[in-house]
Every structure is written in C-alpha cells, then in structure tokens.
Amino acid sequence: MEKINISVVNVVGDIFCTEAADGQKVFELIDKALKENKAVNLSFVNVKMLTTAFLNTAVGQLYKDYSEERIKSSLTVEQLTPSGSVSLKRVVDTAKLYYKNPGAMEQSINEILGE
Amino acid sequence: MNQISNINNTFESYQKLISFYQINKDKQFEDIHISITSWFAANMCSAFGGLLDILSSHLNNIKLDYISPSIEKILQKNDFLSYFDREKIADNYHTTIRYLKLKPTDGKYFNSYVINELLGRNELPRMSDLVKEKMAETIYEIFVNAQIHSESNFIYTCGQFYPNENKIEFTITDIGIGFKNKVNRRFNTNLSSTQAIKWATQDKNTTKIDISGGIGLALLKEFIAKNHGKMQIVSDDGYYEFSANGEQTGLFNGQFPGTIVNLQFRTDDNSSYILKKEINNNDIF
Numbered sequence: 001m002e003k004i005n006i007s008v009v010n011v012v013g014d015i016f017c018t019e020a021a022d023g024q025k026v027f028e029l030i031d032k033a034l035k036e037n038k039a040v041n042l043s044f045v046n047v048k049m050l051t052t053a054f055l056n057t058a059v060g061q062l063y064k065d066y067s068e069e070r071i072k073s074s075l076t077v078e079q080l081t082p083s084g085s086v087s088l089k090r091v092v093d094t095a096k097l098y099y100k101n102p103g104a105m106e107q108s109i110n111e112i113l114g115e
Numbered sequence: 116m117n118q119i120s121n122i123n124n125t126f127e128s129y130q131k132l133i134s135f136y137q138i139n140k141d142k143q144f145e146d147i148h149i150s151i152t153s154w155f156a157a158n159m160c161s162a163f164g165g166l167l168d169i170l171s172s173h174l175n176n177i178k179l180d181y182i183s184p185s186i187e188k189i190l191q192k193n194d195f196l197s198y199f200d201r202e203k204i205a206d207n208y209h210t211t212i213r214y215l216k217l218k219p220t221d222g223k224y225f226n227s228y229v230i231n232e233l234l235g236r237n238e239l240p241r242m243s244d245l246v247k248e249k250m251a252e253t254i255y256e257i258f259v260n261a262q263i264h265s266e267s268n269f270i271y272t273c274g275q276f277y278p279n280e281n282k283i284e285f286t287i288t289d290i291g292i293g294f295k296n297k298v299n300r301r302f303n304t305n306l307s308s309t310q311a312i313k314w315a316t317q318d319k320n321t322t323k324i325d326i327s328g329g330i331g332l333a334l335l336k337e338f339i340a341k342n343h344g345k346m347q348i349v350s351d352d353g354y355y356e357f358s359a360n361g362e363q364t365g366l367f368n369g370q371f372p373g374t375i376v377n378l379q380f381r382t383d384d385n386s387s388y389i390l391k392k393e394i395n396n397n398d399i400f
Contacts, residue, residue, distance in 0.1 A: 056323075077396050078396065
C-alpha cells in the first residue's frame with residue numbers, strides 16, 4: 001500500500017497544534033487518503049504543543065467511519081513527544097469507546113443526576 | 116461606591132465579585148464608581164475584566180476612583196489598567212503574567228503569550244522543562260475549551276507568580292453561556308450548575324456531537340493532583356474545586372455570567388513523572 005506523509009506543522013501552518021479547527025484540516029487529509037486506500041504517516045516533527053481538542057478532531061473522529069483494524073494497518077505516527085503520545089493514546093482509546101456506545105453520554109448524565 | 120477588597124482565590128472572593136456584578140448588572144448609561152483596597156490577587160483581573168466589560172457594554176462609565184497604591188502598581192505592571200486609560204509600568208521583578216483580552220479566534224496571539232509569559236520565563240528554575248510544558252498544555256486545554264464551548268465574544272487571561280510561596284495562579288475567564296446551560300441545552304436535562312461542572316470534569320464526558328472528547332479537563336485534574344496544585348471552576352452559581360485533597364462544591368448567592376477557571380501550579384515541582392508512562396507509537400491505534 002502506498003504511504004502518504006502528512007506533516008502536521010505544514011498542514012496547520014504552526015508549531016502550536018492546539019485548535020479543533022486545525023485538527024479538522026488534518027482529519028480531512030487522512031480521510032481522503034484512506035478513502036483512496038492509501039496508508040498515512042502522520043509526522044509531528046517540530047510540533048511544540050498539542051491539545052486533546054486538536055487530536056480529537058484530527059485522529060479521534062476517524063473511528064466513526066473506519067474500523068480499528070483498518071486504522072491500525074493504515075496509520076502510523078512519528079516524532080511525537082512522550083507527552084504527545086500519552087495524549088494521543090488517550091484520545092484514541094476514548095474515541096473507540098465513544099463510537100461503540102453512542103448512548104454513553106446520556107447514561108453518564110443519568111448517573112450524575114442519581115448521585 | 117462599589118468597594119472591592121480582599122480579593123483572593125477563595126470561594127468568598129468569587130462571591131464578592133459576583134455580588135458586585137449582581138448590584139450593577141442592570142445599570143445602563145450610568146457611572147459605576149469603584150474603589151479597590153486591601154488585597155487584590157492579580158490573576159483575578161481575568162474575572163474582574165470580564166465583568167467590567169459586560170458593564171461597559173451597557174454603556175456605563177467605569178470609574179476606578181481609588182486603587183490602593185500597592186495594588187495599582189501591580190495592575191499597571193500586568194497591563195490590566197492599560198485597558199482603563201492608565202499607564203503601563205515595567206515589571207522589574209518579573210512576577211506578573213500579563214492580563215490579556217482575546218477574541219476566541221485569536222489563538223495565534225495566545226501562542227506567543229504562552230511562550231513569553233510562561234514557557235520562556237527563567238524565573239521558574241525549580242520547575243523541570245517537562246512540568247513547565249505540561250503546565251502550558253493544560254492551560255491550552257482550558258483556553259481551547261473556552262474557544263469551542265463558551266460562545267463568548269472574548270476570553271480573558273491573567274496570572275501571577277508568587278516566588279515566596281512557590282506557586283503560579285493562572286486564570287481564564289469567558290463571559291459565555293456557562294457549563295449548566297451548555298450541558299442542559301445539549302442533553303435536554305435540568306442539571307444544577309455544580310452537577311454540570313462535575314459531569315464535565317469527568318473523563319470522556321463531552322457535549323460535542325459526533326466527536327469524542329472530554330479528556331482535557333480530566334488530564335488537567337490528573338496533572339493538578341500530581342503537581343499538588345489546585346483547580347477552581349466558577350460557572351453560573353456553581354463552585355467546584357479540585358486538589359490533591361479531593362473535590363469540593365458550593366453554591367453562590369447570584370450568578371457569574373460565564374465561567375472562571377483558576378489554576379494553581381506548584382513551581383517547586385521538578386518531577387519527570389510523565390516519562391514513566393512512555394508509550395510506544397506502535398501501540399497507539
């Protein structure tokens with residue numbers, strides 16, 4: 001499978017990758033590549049700051065349309081800082097659960113009302 | 116005359132600001148006279164600036180008639196009084212973290228603010244680079260939350276470094292819809308303000324539609340617990356505090372017209388605990 005390299009800094013135009021709207025730009029490129037059956041390498045070279053808001057839109061929402069197997073076999077990341085890896089792992093685990101159980105938010109609201 | 120005095124980072128101090136707002140919120144085309152005496156924690160300029168902006172938007176004249184000299188000096192150093200026609204003075208001791216009023220779309224200005232006011236400072240020698248970076252990251256999570264969720268026209272930030280107490284207080288305020296309205300509107304529920312804040316700070320809980328989230332505040336709580344810091348959220352009439360000692364909630368008399376998030380970080384933290392949890396990039400997906 002042909003692998004496309006996406007430079008996060010280049011897509012965002014900044015070393016601060018913090019805003020959800022910028023994550024959306026990255027998501028759209030990954031989505032386009034996956035639709036064309038390409039593999040993607042997401043390069044975080046020179047990224048200074050990441051937020052989970054950015055990663056939720058950039059990567060998390062892939063789990064809405066693609067299976068875990070498909071994402072695992074088609075997406076790689078490089079040059080993430082240790083702190084960035086922790087955040088991305090958290091984003092990915094949360095997205096997997098979220099799209100498997102769309103009623104989870106309502107359940108958690110009921111739980112807090114029942115406290 | 117509205118007298119503002121002894122403003123700290125306590126429940127009682129937030130109540131004083133809320134009471135000040137409640138007394139003045141219905142005024143239009145009036146002079147609002149204010150005196151600030153005793154103590155005013157500089158980071159609280161964030162919340163105070165937001166409130167004064169609402170009162171100004173009702174075409175009231177804000178008259179800062181008296182500010183005790185020591186407070187005035189700090190509020191001139193941190194730029195707050197520049198917004199009220201007073202001169203800025205240099206901060207030779209580098210303990211202030213500038214007051215900034217930003218549109219939610221001004222993320223790029225916030226980037227240079229974080230570099231200049233937090234990451235690039237060498238007055239925080241005991242803080243490891245990793246902890247400093249983590250602190251900036253959590254501040255970003257709060258800023259981005261305000262951008263996405265608050266529906267506020269402006270976001271107000273300010274901080275203060277207390278070298279003798281080894282702490283930084285940093286506050287982000289919006290004058291948007293608040294946690295309660297946001298959550299209840301999304302789920303058609305009737306949560307109280309404290310229930311809504313508690314719900315939003317729990318891991319994986321989000322009001323976003325079709326996109327997962329709810330990690331930012333949870334990560335922040337984890338970092339605060341390790342750093343032995345403190346997080347306070349004031350939204351509507353709700354108060355929420357989280358520290359290593361656990362959670363506390365309270366109800367104010369009157370509402371704050373938006374949300375204040377105040378973060379307290381310990382600057383004598385030189386840990387490298389994040390590295391202990393290193394993750395292999397091949398195991399992420």
